[in-house]
Amino acid sequence: MYFWAHEMDNIQIKISNPPNMPILSLRDVNKAYTNHKAVDNVSFEMPKGCIFGMLGPNGAGKTSLIRIITCITRADSGTIFFDGEVLNERHPEMIGYMPEERGLYKKMKVGEHLIYLAVLKGMPVQTAKKEIAVWMEKFDIDSWYNKKIEELSKGMQQKIQFISTVVHKPKLLILDEPFSGLDPINANLIKDEISNLNNEGISVIFSTHRMEQVEEICDEMVLINKGKNVLSGKVAEIKERFKENKFEISYSGNIPGGLINQETLIESKPGRLLASASSLGEMNQILAHLIQNGVVITKFEEILPSINEIFIKTVTASGEAVKID
Amino acid sequence: MDKLWIIIKREYLTRVKRKAFILATFLTPLFFGIFFVVITIIFAYQSDDVRKIIIQDPGEVMGNAMADSKSLYFTFSDETLEELKVRYNNKEFDGILVIPPVKDLQSRKFKVQYLSDEQLDPESNSALESELEKKLRKYKIKELGFDQEKLASLEVAITIDPDQINKKDGQEDEKLFTSLTTAVAAAMGGLMGVIMYLMVFINGSMVMRSVMEEKMSRIVEVMISSVKPFQLMLGKIIGVGAVGLTQFLIWAILIPLIGLIVSLFMGIDSSQQMMPPGSSGAEELMDSGLSPGLLIAEIQRMNWLLIIPMFILFFLGGFFIYSSLFAAVGSAIGDDMGEGQSLTIPITIPVILAFYIMIVAIRAPNSSLAVWASIFPLFSPIVMPARLAFNPPAWQIILSAGLLILSVFFFVWLSGRIYRIGILMYGKKATFKEIGKWLFSKG
Numbered sequence: 001m002y003f004w005a006h007e008m009d010n011i012q013i014k015i016s017n018p019p020n021m022p023i024l025s026l027r028d029v030n031k032a033y034t035n036h037k038a039v040d041n042v043s044f045e046m047p048k049g050c051i052f053g054m055l056g057p058n059g060a061g062k063t064s065l066i067r068i069i070t071c072i073t074r075a076d077s078g079t080i081f082f083d084g085e086v087l088n089e090r091h092p093e094m095i096g097y098m099p100e101e102r103g104l105y106k107k108m109k110v111g112e113h114l115i116y117l118a119v120l121k122g123m124p125v126q127t128a129k130k131e132i133a134v135w136m137e138k139f140d141i142d143s144w145y146n147k148k149i150e151e152l153s154k155g156m157q158q159k160i161q162f163i164s165t166v167v168h169k170p171k172l173l174i175l176d177e178p179f180s181g182l183d184p185i186n187a188n189l190i191k192d193e194i195s196n197l198n199n200e201g202i203s204v205i206f207s208t209h210r211m212e213q214v215e216e217i218c219d220e221m222v223l224i225n226k227g228k229n230v231l232s233g234k235v236a237e238i239k240e241r242f243k244e245n246k247f248e249i250s251y252s253g254n255i256p257g258g259l260i261n262q263e264t265l266i267e268s269k270p271g272r273l274l275a276s277a278s279s280l281g282e283m284n285q286i287l288a289h290l291i292q293n294g295v296v297i298t299k300f301e302e303i304l305p306s307i308n309e310i311f312i313k314t315v316t317a318s319g320e321a322v323k324i325d
Numbered sequence: 326m327d328k329l330w331i332i333i334k335r336e337y338l339t340r341v342k343r344k345a346f347i348l349a350t351f352l353t354p355l356f357f358g359i360f361f362v363v364i365t366i367i368f369a370y371q372s373d374d375v376r377k378i379i380i381q382d383p384g385e386v387m388g389n390a391m392a393d394s395k396s397l398y399f400t401f402s403d404e405t406l407e408e409l410k411v412r413y414n415n416k417e418f419d420g421i422l423v424i425p426p427v428k429d430l431q432s433r434k435f436k437v438q439y440l441s442d443e444q445l446d447p448e449s450n451s452a453l454e455s456e457l458e459k460k461l462r463k464y465k466i467k468e469l470g471f472d473q474e475k476l477a478s479l480e481v482a483i484t485i486d487p488d489q490i491n492k493k494d495g496q497e498d499e500k501l502f503t504s505l506t507t508a509v510a511a512a513m514g515g516l517m518g519v520i521m522y523l524m525v526f527i528n529g530s531m532v533m534r535s536v537m538e539e540k541m542s543r544i545v546e547v548m549i550s551s552v553k554p555f556q557l558m559l560g561k562i563i564g565v566g567a568v569g570l571t572q573f574l575i576w577a578i579l580i581p582l583i584g585l586i587v588s589l590f591m592g593i594d595s596s597q598q599m600m601p602p603g604s605s606g607a608e609e610l611m612d613s614g615l616s617p618g619l620l621i622a623e624i625q626r627m628n629w630l631l632i633i634p635m636f637i638l639f640f641l642g643g644f645f646i647y648s649s650l651f652a653a654v655g656s657a658i659g660d661d662m663g664e665g666q667s668l669t670i671p672i673t674i675p676v677i678l679a680f681y682i683m684i685v686a687i688r689a690p691n692s693s694l695a696v697w698a699s700i701f702p703l704f705s706p707i708v709m710p711a712r713l714a715f716n717p718p719a720w721q722i723i724l725s726a727g728l729l730i731l732s733v734f735f736f737v738w739l740s741g742r743i744y745r746i747g748i749l750m751y752g753k754k755a756t757f758k759e760i761g762k763w764l765f766s767k768g
Contacts, residue, residue: 033766034762034766067749070550071550072546072549072550072749073749092550092551093551095550097547097550098547099543099546099547099550101543101546101751102543102544102546102547103542103543103544103545103547104542104544104547105339105539105542105544106542107339107343108339116331116335117547117551119331120328120331120332120548120551120552121551161547164547
């Protein structure tokens with residue numbers, strides 16, 4: 001009896017106070033439609049509180065995967081854990097989802113529309129009203145409260161759409177191509193708000209086919225191609241893994257001929273040269289050698305591959321999953 | 326359940342608050358009132374051009390007497406045709422009616438000449454003809470030596486007086502139906518059938534349009550990340566249905582009310598003026614012993630305790646079956662509204678068929694076509710209400726209602742399966758083959 005109780009205690013501690021439990025964890029998730037396999041044995045973990053990039057070309061299966069996570073569709077097989085629990089019907093209320101195909105009821109007034117969507121996410125009307133007021137003030141749009149959606153410009157509608165996605169304080173925010181159709185000013189505004197929310201502890205999934213956005217914003221990423229997870233891990237680590245030890249050196253003055261090994265040199269222009277080395281240590285030796293010989297170094301930088309390059313490399317190389325841990 | 330209620334509330338309130346809805350709801354009965362007044366005035370309008378007609382009747386067939394009507398004044402004259410023609414040209418009168426002497430009393434044809442440069446209008450023409458027929462008949466009765474009263478006794482009005490053979494206890498003295506019952510039942514049945522037909526179509530297409538709008542405005546994916554597709558569909562169907570019902574109830578109160586006000590305003594004889602001349606329908610009805618009191622008594626005698634709940638049941642059944650099917654079709658239609666019309670055909674055909682069967686069912690409520698159509702769930706919402714007024718056997722009502730309830734669950738489920746996939750398919754409209762696949766695909 002005593003032993004049993006002890007066991008129970010242990011289990012409870014595990015559940016109530018999980019040590020760095022991932023917000024989302026997918027294990028061998030599959031989803032097939034009549035003609036093709038949209039999600040093919042995908043597994044990955046998303047740490048709590050990070051900005052997570054879900055990358056892949058159009059039609060790779062990102063939206064199918066998101067629809068499974070948001071409980072819009074069900075996976076054919078596999079397990080999904082949301083904040084430590086098996087994904088169930090109560091979880092969509094803790095998720096804020098802005099689909100790529102998004103819209104609003106044109107005939108509704110801004111205020112009542114936001115309340116409607118918040119209440120459907122399980123928020124009491126009074127709390128919803130308060131939160132909506134806060135957000136509208138933040139975006140400086142309180143005067144639109146009684147305007148109809150159809151009276152607003154596209155950019156204005158996007159702001160309303162964003163508020164409707166985050167107003168119920170979700171634990172997980174899923175944004176599918178959030179910047180498509182946004183002008184640069186609004187895109188920046190939304191970008192700032194995403195990082196504000198992230199600082200408050202909200203985990204964000206950021207799905208896009210535009211690789212450069214991931215480098216800018218995301219901590220972690222998963223690369224999806226043809227329904228498969230072809231690459232996942234921390235963005236910085238992935239870049240590290242795929243780096244080719246290329247370095248750019250800017251200098252003033254002249255580099256005497258024969259100073260740098262021809263195997264090391266990739267490209268040389270006046271004042272700038274591109275070199276490769278087996279490691280950073282070796283490169284430092286080369287730098288020391290240059291400095292000793294009176295070359296003035298103005299800039300030294302390791303050239304890391306862009307996510308785009310990594311993607312192309314990974315996909316063309318084999319199509320096999322590359323795991324980085 | 327809670328979310329379903331929120332969706333229903335929104336679907337209902339946004340529609341009811343719309344200006345277009347308020348205008349349509351309150352202006353339509355007003356429009357009907359105005360229409361009614363205008364029609365009454367038009368029918369009450371009689372030829373205002375008065376004609377003086379000279380009758381030449383050498384054989385004295387008319388007995389020297391012809392009653393003037395509102396637009397025709399008659400004078401008998403012995404002058405010759407030549408003299409009359411001169412007077413006609415002096416515009417002293419408008420026409421000459423030449424009645425030849427009756428040569429053959431057996432002949433069933435008789436020609437009377439009307440001489441004028443202007444034609445008689447159809448109304449005066451037929452009035453004149455029927456007046457002359459009466460006069461000639463009187464003349465012939467006299468000449469042939471018949472007894473006027475004996476002849477009159479040949480004309481008999483017959484009514485068939487139905488009564489039940491097997492009466493329940495305590496009903497021996499009471500007649501279950503009179504000759505009027507059938508007529509009233511047919512009218513009530515037809516009315517209920519037509520109301521069902523209109524409600525199914527109007528509501529169904531409203532649900533379909535609304536689903537298409539949601540899909541096209543791309544709100545739908547936002548919505549189903551909060552609620553289940555089935556909740557969204559059901560909420561829409563119920564919300565839109567409640568709007569239709571609201572409008573129907575307002576009209577059901579306002580239209581008779583305005584009708585009453587109009588008829589009071591126009592004077593009580595307006596109903597008689599509305600009857601086109603020649604067919605004195607109202608008089609005939611009165612002759613056969615029909616009075617408003619009797620009619621009301623007959624309507625009160627109907628088994629309303631059965632009819633009203635059954636009507637509501639069949640209304641709800643038909644409404645759910647067809648609205649959910651329309652919702653499914655709306656979800657399968659692509660971004661181009663026009664190209665989806667072909668998908669609605671499989672739904673509209675049963676509705677239209679049911680409507681025609683309903684018309685047959687009023688004439689022959691116990692024919693096997695009417696009976697089986699009123700049991701088949703796709704037809705029964707329209708056909709059964711039409712038959713209810715005719716007291717169909719209990720087993721038919723129970724079987725029909727049972728099948729209907731089962732079918733409601735089946736069709737709502739079926740539509741839900743199409744809907745949940747259809748709303749997420751953007752671009753082209755789906756083919757029937759694809760929709761078939763959706764039915765069996767997993768969530």
